[in-house]
Amino acid sequence: MRAVLVLNAGSSSLKFALFALEPQLADHPALWGQIEGIGATPELSARTAGGERFSDEIQVSGGQTEQHRQSLNHLLDWLSAHNPNLDIVAAGHRVVHGGERYSAPVRLDEAVIAELDRLVPLAPLHQPHNLRAVRAVASLMPEVPQVACFDTAFHRSQSPLAQAFALPRALSAEGIKRYGFHGLSYDFVARQLPTIIGERAKGAVVIAHLGNGASMCALRDGKSVASTMGFTAVEGLMMGTRTGSLDPGVLLYLMEQKGMDAASLTRLLYKESGLLGVSGISQDMRTLLGSDAPEAAEAVALFCYRIARELGSLAAAAGGLDALVFTGGIGEHAAPVRAKVAAMSAWLGLSIDQTANAEGRVRIDSTGSRVAVAVVPTNEEAMIARYTMEALDGC
């Protein structure tokens, strides 16, 4: 089987998918899964399009980078064992930050990797791990072309105004501006919208990508005009473990009064806050929705309140609101979250059909709603596979 291997590497996990070229690229993966627990006891779990499920423990040794390499090596062996005649013709990676330079996917070589390495401080939770997977593939399969697909690229269509911070010009000129993330997901979802909401897909649309990381994007004519995430993936909405937007004065206070340094503030902003920090229970929306603890309810309420506030802001940026679309693990599956956001957004002429929402139908707006409301599953991996083949066609 000739196939594109898609990799989305996190700090301790490696999500993968294999898309067959038969001879055209398949819309759905033949096989997908993840390796979790890299750094401790890595375990591979996978599913095939035919419904088979696999799990496999991986024997590793050494530090995090070496374990990533060994885990990837194990994955490649495992894929070949389960797919006789497997021929990986390309590897496509999710790379979170493409900086100012990259507004489209790019074929990876040493010079591009070095440039992307310089963006690591802007996405400390993602970029180093994304690049580690790129290097591991380069060492294990040097003949396979690799393509980086960026979370930031989709937002390069935003106006200079939407990207600006009110900072002195010299700092803005250095590239300290708003980039936006989750672009692979927004692009995938935006391409589905014409068949789901018709002409409104060309109007003012807000997509809420609500996963572990969460952001929202305003679109006009299918293009990004504004987003809640900015310079880094910590701005905007409250997330699983990230604060989202926070008065910068809080950071000054913590530095001056509590002696916190950059490392401890990074931990606080990225790992200890959000749903986890507010609830004190979990970062997982399923656990919080299933809990009777008032702290869990408070965390969910704040999560929904922040989404509703940002919806108002993005409607202003888009010049109205023709449609609201939910995606990501929470957006796709957490009906109570969608219901709370909709209730707070009635002033926009938006209302949902409670039954359609509870059943998780694609269109959940009520008959009288001025705004279309939809639930559209995202598929960042399919987007990466498509981008990868497009980028290599041009080589």
Ligand SMILES: Nc1ncnc2c1ncn2[C@@H]1O[C@H](COP(=O)(O)OP(=O)(O)O)[C@@H](O)[C@H]1O
């Ligand atoms: N059935 C469900 N009900 C509520 N929340 C869910 C459900 N399924 C998944 N989620 C939530 O989705 C979030 C993970 O989203 P996902 O998009 O898979 O994350 P990631 O950003 O890691 O890809 C978690 O908070 C999880 O609890």
Ligand SMILES: CC(=O)OP(=O)(O)O
């Ligand atoms: C950019 C970002 O926040 O990604 P994720 O949702 O994968 O954490």
Ligand SMILES: [Mg+2]
């Ligand atoms: Mg995700």
